Amino acid sequence: MNARDRSEAPAAPKRRPGGRSSRVRAAAIAATLAELAEGGYAALSLERIARRAGVNPTSLYRRWGNRERLVLEAMLAQVAQHVSVPDTGSLRDDLLELARTAAANSARPEVAAMARAVAAQAPHDAELAAANQAFWDERLTLDGAIVERAIERGEIDVATEPTQVIEAVLGPIHLRLLLTGRPIDDTFLERTVDTVINGVQQPPSTGRRQ
Amino acid sequence: MNARDRSEAPAAPKRRPGGRSSRVRAAAIAATLAELAEGGYAALSLERIARRAGVNPTSLYRRWGNRERLVLEAMLAQVAQHVSVPDTGSLRDDLLELARTAAANSARPEVAAMARAVAAQAPHDAELAAANQAFWDERLTLDGAIVERAIERGEIDVATEPTQVIEAVLGPIHLRLLLTGRPIDDTFLERTVDTVINGVQQPPSTGRRQ
Numbered sequence: 001m002n003a004r005d006r007s008e009a010p011a012a013p014k015r016r017p018g019g020r021s022s023r024v025r026a027a028a029i030a031a032t033l034a035e036l037a038e039g040g041y042a043a044l045s046l047e048r049i050a051r052r053a054g055v056n057p058t059s060l061y062r063r064w065g066n067r068e069r070l071v072l073e074a075m076l077a078q079v080a081q082h083v084s085v086p087d088t089g090s091l092r093d094d095l096l097e098l099a100r101t102a103a104a105n106s107a108r109p110e111v112a113a114m115a116r117a118v119a120a121q122a123p124h125d126a127e128l129a130a131a132n133q134a135f136w137d138e139r140l141t142l143d144g145a146i147v148e149r150a151i152e153r154g155e156i157d158v159a160t161e162p163t164q165v166i167e168a169v170l171g172p173i174h175l176r177l178l179l180t181g182r183p184i185d186d187t188f189l190e191r192t193v194d195t196v197i198n199g200v201q202q203p204p205s206t207g208r209r210q
Numbered sequence: 211m212n213a214r215d216r217s218e219a220p221a222a223p224k225r226r227p228g229g230r231s232s233r234v235r236a237a238a239i240a241a242t243l244a245e246l247a248e249g250g251y252a253a254l255s256l257e258r259i260a261r262r263a264g265v266n267p268t269s270l271y272r273r274w275g276n277r278e279r280l281v282l283e284a285m286l287a288q289v290a291q292h293v294s295v296p297d298t299g300s301l302r303d304d305l306l307e308l309a310r311t312a313a314a315n316s317a318r319p320e321v322a323a324m325a326r327a328v329a330a331q332a333p334h335d336a337e338l339a340a341a342n343q344a345f346w347d348e349r350l351t352l353d354g355a356i357v358e359r360a361i362e363r364g365e366i367d368v369a370t371e372p373t374q375v376i377e378a379v380l381g382p383i384h385l386r387l388l389l390t391g392r393p394i395d396d397t398f399l400e401r402t403v404d405t406v407i408n409g410v411q412q413p414p415s416t417g418r419r420q
Contacts, residue, residue, distance in 0.1 A: 040334050112333065119388045120330045123322065124250050129391055136390035161401070164382075167390075168405055171381030172374075178329045178388055180346035180377075181339055191371070195378055199409030 027053040032074045036113040068121040068128050075114045091150035099189040106177050140166050156200045168196045237263040242284045246323040278331040278338050285324045301360035305379050309399040316387050350376050366410045378406045
């Protein structure tokens with residue numbers, strides 16, 4: 001809280017949706033993404049974001065406290081916008097679409113920078129770590145619907161743990177993105193998905209595989 | 211290069227192994243690990259490392275240029291010291307040992323901080339990115355011996371790509387470590403390994419599985 005901030009009415013009661021508060025949020029998120037894409041995480045600051053967004057830095061400090069929380073909010077907003085859970089009727093096609101979307105999203109510089117920023121800061125900020133973990137738990141559970149439908153169709157064993165399948169697909173992709181720097185091409189994505197599917201498929205002896 | 215640094219002889223010819231140069235390196239790496247474990251990456255600086263190591267900061271600047279390169283050198287040194295490729299005679303036991311070692315190593319705060327530091331900085335430093343990529347290519351190739359031996363024993367198909375199996379094991383572990391923050395327990399490691407093994411195993415119809 002800082003008395004220098006005169007740009008917002010003091011003790012505003014409830015925030016209207018679509019009102020000033022949500023305009024500030026949208027502008028701050030857009031500016032965060034633009035700054036990340038341009039200068040990366042190292043150069044990011046609430047001051048730069050505020051300047052680009054045309055808002056008072058104090059508004060950002062009061063609402064988010066630090067750049068990491070704003071980055072997390074931008075990440076949540078981005079993902080809400082871009083992630084939909086595939087439902088093609090085939091486990092392989094669903095997982096391939098999931099893998100391709102994850103690879104394409106993460107190749108965008110601002111998304112990669114967000115992931116790196118949260119990964120770097122989470123161990124030093126318990127609240128950020130909890131928010132990030134809740135976000136991933138929700139995302140993995142949502143994507144798990146792909147696996148639940150495959151179980152219902154009899155493609156894979158009922159004992160298969162849905163989020164574990166999603167993690168097995170997303171893990172090698174993010175290992176390349178964040179750590180090894182190896183290139184991510186479609187052959188790699190297909191091979192990753194096929195290994196996972198083969199790994200969780202009903203053994204042929206049950207006669208359920210065609 | 212900085213003329214203030216009088217602690218090393220100018221234009222020293224060849225460095226003796228075990229001489230001053232390797233003592234500085236060992237002290238710098240130990241201090242880097244201690245600083246990372248204590249304060250994380252955000253607080254790390256060559257000045258703090260030099261103070262802890264009892265060397266002149268200029269020595270570190272001249273040799274490594276920035277903290278990221280020193281972190282990378284520390285990472286390489288750590289891994290050379292701690293990673294050996296398992297060879298138990300069984301693919302499952304080898305991969306489980308690999309997974310457990312990776313999880314245990316990465317749980318050490320200084321190792322986690324190193325991985326996060328390199329992940330955060332690599333996109334902004336082509337030389338660091340290349341060194342990191344070369345390190346991982348070598349590590350994945352070395353670990354790939356696990357898969358090559360399983361192929362020789364007839365446990366898995368000859369067409370199996372060794373590094374892809376290693377990435378399939380390490381990927382989900384690092385996804386939890388770096389992104390999702392989910393807990394890594396032995397049940398998770400076993401399930402990850404078993405899915406991968408099942409995914410690359412010879413289909414029973416070939417009669418090569420026992």
